[in-house]
Amino acid sequence: MGLDRVGIIGLGLIGGSIGLDLQAKGFEVCGLVNREKTATRAKERGLAQLVSTDPTIISDCSIVILALPLKQLIEPTEQLINALPLKAVITDVGSVKKPVLNKWRGLHPKFVASHPMSGTIKTGVEAGQRGLFKNKPWVATPDPTTDQEALNVIKNLAISLGSNWITTDADTHDQSVALISHLPVFISASLLKTVNKEKNNEVSVLAKTIASSGFEDTTRVGGGNPSLGVAMAMYNSSSILETLTSYRSSIDKFEQMIRNKQWKQLQKELEKTQQDRPDYL
Amino acid sequence: MGLDRVGIIGLGLIGGSIGLDLQAKGFEVCGLVNREKTATRAKERGLAQLVSTDPTIISDCSIVILALPLKQLIEPTEQLINALPLKAVITDVGSVKKPVLNKWRGLHPKFVASHPMSGTIKTGVEAGQRGLFKNKPWVATPDPTTDQEALNVIKNLAISLGSNWITTDADTHDQSVALISHLPVFISASLLKTVNKEKNNEVSVLAKTIASSGFEDTTRVGGGNPSLGVAMAMYNSSSILETLTSYRSSIDKFEQMIRNKQWKQLQKELEKTQQDRPDYL
Numbered sequence: 074m075g076l077d078r079v080g081i082i083g084l085g086l087i088g089g090s091i092g093l094d095l096q097a098k099g100f101e102v103c104g105l106v107n108r109e110k111t112a113t114r115a116k117e118r119g120l121a122q123l124v125s126t127d128p129t130i131i132s133d134c135s136i137v138i139l140a141l142p143l144k145q146l147i148e149p150t151e152q153l154i155n156a157l158p159l160k161a162v163i164t165d166v167g168s169v170k171k172p173v174l175n176k177w178r179g180l181h182p183k184f185v186a187s188h189p190m191s192g193t194i195k196t197g198v199e200a201g202q203r204g205l206f207k208n209k210p211w212v213a214t215p216d217p218t219t220d221q222e223a224l225n226v227i228k229n230l231a232i233s234l235g236s237n238w239i240t241t242d243a244d245t246h247d248q249s250v251a252l253i254s255h256l257p258v259f260i261s262a263s264l265l266k267t268v269n270k271e272k273n274n275e276v277s278v279l280a281k282t283i284a285s286s287g288f289e290d291t292t293r294v295g296g297g298n299p300s301l302g303v304a305m306a307m308y309n310s311s312s313i314l315e316t317l318t319s320y321r322s323s324i325d326k327f328e329q330m331i332r333n334k335q336w337k338q339l340q341k342e343l344e345k346t347q348q349d350r351p352d353y354l
Numbered sequence: 355m356g357l358d359r360v361g362i363i364g365l366g367l368i369g370g371s372i373g374l375d376l377q378a379k380g381f382e383v384c385g386l387v388n389r390e391k392t393a394t395r396a397k398e399r400g401l402a403q404l405v406s407t408d409p410t411i412i413s414d415c416s417i418v419i420l421a422l423p424l425k426q427l428i429e430p431t432e433q434l435i436n437a438l439p440l441k442a443v444i445t446d447v448g449s450v451k452k453p454v455l456n457k458w459r460g461l462h463p464k465f466v467a468s469h470p471m472s473g474t475i476k477t478g479v480e481a482g483q484r485g486l487f488k489n490k491p492w493v494a495t496p497d498p499t500t501d502q503e504a505l506n507v508i509k510n511l512a513i514s515l516g517s518n519w520i521t522t523d524a525d526t527h528d529q530s531v532a533l534i535s536h537l538p539v540f541i542s543a544s545l546l547k548t549v550n551k552e553k554n555n556e557v558s559v560l561a562k563t564i565a566s567s568g569f570e571d572t573t574r575v576g577g578g579n580p581s582l583g584v585a586m587a588m589y590n591s592s593s594i595l596e597t598l599t600s601y602r603s604s605i606d607k608f609e610q611m612i613r614n615k616q617w618k619q620l621q622k623e624l625e626k627t628q629q630d631r632p633d634y635l
Contacts, residue, residue, distance in 0.1 A: 190564045210564045241560055249560040252549050257572040259612075263604035264541055265627040267597065268533050268634070270604075279522055279530040283471045283491045284634035290571040291538040296631030299624035306612045306620055316548065317609050321602070323544035323551070328598050331540075331587045339587055343580035346546040350577030353549070353565035 077101060079230075080131030080161070081138045082153070084115045084124070087166045087189060088140025089201020092120040094234050097203070103130045105156070106198075114198045128156035136226060139165040143304040147172045154180055162223040164230075168250060168301075169308040170214040170243040178216065183223040186243065187213040188250075189236060196298055204235070211236035214243040251312035253353065255305040256320060259313070261295025262302070358382060360511075361412030361442070362419045363434070365396045365405070368447045368470060369421025370482020373401040375515050378484070384411045386437070387479075395479045409437035417507060420446040424585040428453045435461055443504040445511075449531060449582075450589040451495040451524040459497065464504040467524065468494040469531075470517060477579055485516070492517035495524040532593035534634065536586040537601060540594070542576025543583070 104121030174186040190210040211231035271277040330339040385402030455467040471491040492512035552558040
């Protein structure tokens with residue numbers, strides 16, 4: 074078993090992109106997918122040297138990356154668990170870490186919970202691309218039971234893909250992504266819902282005609298993958314609900330300023346948001 | 355007085371961009387600005403053939419474009435009003451039309467209320483650029499008192515800049531821009547405010563580190579020009595307040611679905627927003 078044979082389960086945007094970059098770095102990559110059709114296309118695209126629907130394809134790998142949707146990570150099948158080599162280091166790429174860690178902590182001795190913060194609107198076997206992780210955060214959320222050597226293996230893997238390695242605890246991670254990634258989905262979807270329910274037909278038609286880049290930007294994440302939005306909501310409910318409560322009080326404050334014609338205060342607030350935004354870019 | 359001499363009052367993003375494109379189309383452009391320093395820079399940048407702080411610069415123009423901030427359009431100075439040639443066709447570029455039209459209807463017989471739907475984050479004399487209006491809507495909001503010939507002059511001007519000409523009434527315009535342009539500013543600023551008021555320091559620091567393109571997109575318009583946000587709120591208050599009420603009920607519905615674990619309904623709602631978004635692009 075060489076250190077440089079990496080298994081990737083799932084060759085969608087994240088799995089496929091990891092496969093492309095790792096091969097360019099000299100790793101041997103074995104891809105495990107669900108369907109023959111996906112396997113064929115993944116081979117054509119060169120997402121891995123070997124691609125199969127047969128779980129034994131990953132049995133010689135020293136690292137296995139579970140590049141699967143959240144639901145499959147949190148409710149893994151027996152078949153998936155049994156396919157993982159006991160001596161391999163395992164990591165996932167799920168965008169919520171506490172329920173993943175809670176599930177996998179007892180399932181595999183070398184499991185490391187992690188989350189590369191890269192994404193595009195694309196999904197599926199066509200989505201994988203080179204350089205997706207370059208200069209992007211890759212967050213790991215070890216707990217006291219996490220194997221330190223395994224953690225180091227994933228750290229080196231992430232760094233070899235050009236990511237910025239960050240470790241934190243799963244709670245802090247899940248609250249942070251609720252704020253900067255999950256809350257924006259529901260804010261943005263609510264804007265689309267609001268515009269769509271406009272009852273004045275002339276207003277509605279004109280809105281569709283004149284909407285420009287500002288509307289496009291603000292609605293991008295709300296018009297994204299519905300299943301991903303549902304998975305965030307299912308597995309990070311309490312943090313998202315907290316941020317929604319806080320968000321509503323922010324909206325209320327802006328509304329009050331407008332209703333009460335507090336223009337100086339509104340100017341100050343908007344100056345503050347303008348000043349603060351670059352901290353997040 | 356030739357038909358091809360155009361005066362532009364204000365040479366910021368919109369005025370400067372109009373100046374650059376009109377000159378390329380063979381028009382003679384005269385720019386009127388407030389400060390000597392701006393005049394010097396506008397000349398250096400070639401935003402108009404003639405630039406001055408002296409209002410008589412526009413006295414021979416057959417078209418005058420008021421490329422000024424909303425406040426100056428809605429509360430115009432005597433000096434501005436007196437500078438406008440009586441025989442010229444006048445238009446503005448304000449993003450709220452009802453108060454502009456209400457003010458100017460009685461001030462000049464050939465006033466046409468209009469609004470080119472183009473913008474970038476840039477402002478000031480450095481902002482003007484070629485091709486800003488190409489394939490973008492240019493909305494006019496005539497009322498029964500609007501001079502039809504004057505309306506045609508502005509229509510031809512907008513079309514010569516590559517814009518898509520649209521006419522509607524001022525109320526419909528103001529309600530539509532409230533939905534697709536003004537509401538997004540306050541939604542987006544509220545997200546920044548929510549993230550900024552996070553009290554858990556570890557969560558706050560991690561959020562700043564891992565925020566990525568989704569957060570960048572969703573906060574873009576909320577981190578824009580504060581004075582423009584205040585002007586929207588001041589002059590389009592009632593439409594914005596209506597959209598905020600409707601928006602809050604959308605947010606409430608998403609919150610209820612998450613709180614009540616209505617995942618199938620949430621999936622349907624997010625499928626709908628995903629399907630509907632392309633109508634606005």
